[in-house]
Amino acid sequence: MTTTTHDVVIVGGGPAGLSAAVTLGRSLRSVVVIDAGEPRNAPAEGAHNLLGREGIAPRELLAAGRREAASYGAQVRPGRAVAVRREDDGFVVDVEPVQGSSGEPGPTTVRARRILLAAGLVDELPDVPGVRELWGRDVIHCPYCHGYEVRGRRIGVLGTGPNAVHQVLLLRQLSDSVTLFLHTAPVPDDAAREKLAALGVPVVEGRVARLDVGDGPDGGSLRGVVLGDGTTFPVDAVAVAPRFVARGELFEQLGGELEDHPMGGRFVPVDARGATTLPGVWAAGNTSDLSAMVGASAAAGVMAGAQLNAELVTEDVERAVEAEHARRRA
Template sequence: MRETYDVVVVGGGAAGLSGALALARARRSVLVVDAGAPRNAPAGHVHNFLTRDGTPPAELLAAGRAEVTGYGAEVVTGTVAAAERVDGGFRLALAGGGAVGARRLLVTTGLVDELPEVAGLAARWGRDVLHCPYCHGWEVRDQPIGVLATGPLAVHQALLWRQWSADVTMFRHTAPAFGDEEQEQLAARDVAVVDGEVAALEVADDRLTGVRLVSGLVVPRAALVVAPRFAARADLLTGLGLTAAPQEMGGHVIGTAVSADASGATDVPGVWVAGNVADPRLQVIGAAAAGLNAGAMINADLMAEDTRRAVAARRAG
């Protein structure tokens, strides 16, 4: 690795690699530091990515790395332990030892899905324990689907998944009783409601077969929908004065995210964010677009700085 780069990208998912690609094609020196633990690793395929629908996540990332390095960017496996501002940019301490400098910083570290504590649930995440209907709805269409009520958007979630199957059951679990209007909506769409706390998932032949309540009742289901809390991976930014703030959807807090403008620029000059660390609602193609946008804006910012320096040198000369 060099001692200093124009841009260091922390996180090598769709957002980070897209930003790195734009910057490398702009002839900037770029280093991507990636921990190798993408959020969508448990999923079998990426969907809604035009021309790449159905591609396994690892295959998509491998193709992205090849494109990025083909333009001269560098990609290393590792994590950034800390970041600090120094004269001329930033100094990043790597977890394995050593440090690297950067004129600009693009953070695309994503988020962590904090799942409900139900026995067997985490092991099925991304397979038949699901969250996003646009990512997985088609694959479980017309199958018996359960929805675990864990937050204020549970009814909305059940009604949404009803688009993909006529057999949707809401497990009220530990949620309070639904209001009259919500109960009417669920009844009108033939969504059954099962009272009682969920104890565990039933699995056979490595597939979900049912949801077991504390009472012992087992309701056959082929998929279970949950609403995780989206926690931004933003610890790296704390040393630069940035913290993740509560993120709302429909007036309800769904997790945390790092605030930024439309270009991904944060309140700290020289630091951009893109992807799920800034917006937990983004799918892969949206994260890639956000990374591209941030990369272009970073290049423009560097161009302005290069021009200022050139003008100052010309005047001095």
């Protein structure tokens, strides 16, 4: 089944996608949001640094966003966008159903004049047993998103790259007990060693074999970091540095190329408005900014929505002028 053509199809129902939908809806644009229902921050108890909604549960925030988008006429449909192609002067997106979605099944094909990619990114976590199990709870990555929640506790930093020392320094602001486990990170140079020593941060060499996870009603809690030789270091939280990879399959299907980030990972490149180099293709949130927190992603969605509307207004006016010229010639 195929829908009528919308002004914009938004792939991704997170803060960026829903904010764009609200902005476009308020300009009376026909908008459909395809939402696979897989928010990146679902394991976290709260979303932070979000003015007026500090600490709100991620799913509660998204539910409110869906209601707000719907109030302005945007359609939010459960589904997974699996393929996209250009057709005439717009796009056709193929959508597959997702498990557990409620309500009437949506169409399998959506047409739109423009497409906004806002499906976020995938966190590629270190391959250490226990990390994925505790991800978003006792295992964190962003000092600003979840550092306050582990303040004053024993924090271990699992080193996997050159940014490990920087992560330690940020977390040391929040706790007097921070330990750097080098794991696969490069050995700190003399300048970095001097900083760590001045702050009383121990550096533990050797590979980490696993995280010691105790039993618990919510899947267990962190008890310590275990090295390959069996030595265990008691900690209450572990910070990791995932590799961030944007969900850019649709962008690549349309002929775009993801760019490598200097700190690792890949993203969809955009300009300050959110437009890509592909005509009619836009991106916002973690799809184009790997470091964007919830508030920044929402702001990028608003910007992209406003600029998309401006582009469509220009196109609509040009079509109206052409139609008027044709009428006069007739």
